[in-house]
Amino acid sequence: MVRVDGSDSDTALIRVRKLNKKYRRGAETIDVLQGLDLDVDPGEFVAFMGPSGSGKTTLLNLLGGLDVPTSGSVTVDGDEITHMSGRRLARWRARHVGFIFQMYNLIPVLTAEQNVELPLLLTSLSRDRRRRQVATALELVGLADRMKHYPRQLSGGQEQRVAIARAIVTDPTFLLADEPTGDLDRTSADEILNLLTSLSKDYGKTILMVTHDPRAAERASVELHLDKGALVEAGRAEVAS
C-alpha cells in the first residue's frame, strides 16, 4: 500500500514527512518539493510521473540519499537518513539502495561482470562469493552469456539489464529507477519493464521509478503524479490520499 496523506502506518518501508527542497538560482528561490508526504509498503512498484521540472528526479535523489532536503525527513526501514553523515550515508546506500539510471552509467573499461561486481567490492565477501552473486544477478537479467562483454559490445537494452543486475546484486532494500526506459526503443523498453515487473512480483522488490512514459507507468502497481512540488494525484491500486 502507498499513502500520500501523511497518516502513520506500521507497515511502511519508506516514510517521507513534510519534505521540502529549495534551490537557489541567482536571486531566485525555487521550491521544488513542498511538504511532501509519502508512505510505501514493502514490495510496491511505484511510478512517479509529472511534467519536466516537477521534482521527480529530486524526490528520487532524496529518497536515495544522494541529496539533502531543505527540511523534512526520509525514513527507510527505520533509518532516518536525512541527518546521516556523508560516510554513513554512503554505507547506507551501498546496503539498502539499488540505482538504475536512464543512461545506464556503466563503467566503459569494465566488463559486464566487473560492472556488476562493483557494489560487492564494498562488502567483505570473498572473491568466489562475489563471482557467484554476480553470475546469479546476470542470469536473472538474462545476460549470463554476456559476462565478459564490455558495454560498447552490448545493445542499449542489454546495457540497461547489466545496470539492473548491478542494482540488485547486493539484494538491496529497494530499487530507484530514473527513466529506465527513456533511452530505449519500444522492444528493449518492454524487456526492461518486464524485468522490473518480475523483480517486483516474483521477488518482492520495492521499486520506485520516475518516468515520462505512460506505458511504463502502467506496469507499476501504483502511479503517483508530482505537480508543483507535491504528490497531488494517485493512480490505480491501493492509494490512500
Added chain:
Amino acid sequence: MRFLPFVLRNLKRKKTRTLLTIGSIAVSLFLFGLLVAIESGLNAGVDVAGADRLVIRNRISLIQPLPLAYQQQLLQIPHVEQATFSSWFGAVYQDQRNFFPQFVIDTDTYREVFPEYEIPDEQWQAFLADREGAVVGRATADRFGWQLGDRIPLQGTIFPGTWELNIRAIYEGREAEADETQLWFHDAYLEERRRWGKGLVGWYTVKVDDPEHAVEVAAAIDERFSNSAWETTTETERAFAAGFAKQIGNIRLIVLSIGAVVMFTLLLVTGSAMATAVRERVPELGVLKTIGFGDTTVLGLVLAESVLIAVVGGGIGVVLAKLFTLGGDPTGGMLPTFHLGGDAMAAGLALSLVVGLLAGAIPAATAMRLEIVDALRRV
C-alpha cells in the same frame, strides 16, 4: 587489493597518455639516477673514508709539502698506531685525456693504513721487490688493458721526464664505492730521480687506535708542529676527501638543485595527467559514489592511480639508470667510481612515491569533494 584490478583498468583507459606519463617519469628518474651516480663518484673518497684515520697536510694549502722527517715524530704522538705518506705525482699516459690519479706512496706502511684495498700477497711482494714497480686499480687496468708485467711510460708534468713503471699488482676495493682508478709507485723511485723537493712528501695519513681519540690526536699533531716552518692542519679523512671533491664545486648542491627541478617537472606532468583523468571521469565518479563508494575510497582510488603511474615510471627509470652504470664510467676515467647503490635506488623510488602522492593530491581531493547530484548531471 580488491580495488587493484579496477585501478589498473582505469590506467588502460587512455593508454597513450598513461604511457607518455610513465615515460616522462622514467626519463626523469633515469637522469636523476645518473646524477646520483656521478655525485657519489665524485664524492667516492668521502663515502669510504675511514673514521679512524686522520690526514695531515700543510697548513698553507694542500699543494704545499711536508718534511719526510715528520713521520717518526707522528709515531711518537699517543694513540697514533701508524703513519704513512703520499704525494700527488700528476703525469700523463699517452694523451692528456687519459687522466687517472697517480700517487707516490710509502711502501712500508701504506697497506697497513689502507687495508680496504685488496691486493694478492704475491703481487704485493713483487711490487716491493721492483723499485720501478707500480700498483694499479682494477678500473684503470681494465681501461687501458694493462696486464701484470706490462711496462708503461708516464710523462711527468710536475716532475719532468718519462717515468717508466712495471705493473706488478692490481688492487680491488672491498666496497662498491671504492676508487679503483689510482696508480701507486715507490717513493724511493721518485726520491732517486727528482731534481727538487727531495725529502718532502705531499701529506700524511695516520691511523689512530680508537676513533674516540681522533679529536685529541688531531689537536696534538697540530700543536706538535706549530711555530715550525711546516705548520700542519689535521682533519678527518672524510673532511679531507670532501675538501678535495669541493675543488670541482659543490656537487651535492648541483645534484639536489637538478633533482628539485626534475621533481617539480614531474609534479606538473603527473598532476596534469591525473587532473585530466578525473575531469573526464566526473560522471563515473558520481556513479561510484551513488552505489556506495565513500569519499575516502574515491580519494584512495585516484591517489592509487597516481602513485602507481609514478612508481612504475620511477622504477623503470631507476632500473635503466642502474643498467647504465653497470656499463662503466661514461667519462673515460674522470670518475673514480660510477655506481648506483641500493639506497640510491630506494631513494629514487621513494621520490617517485612522493611525486605520485603530491601530483594526485589535488585531483583526488577534487574527486572526493564531488557532489553526486552535480556529477550525475554531467552524464
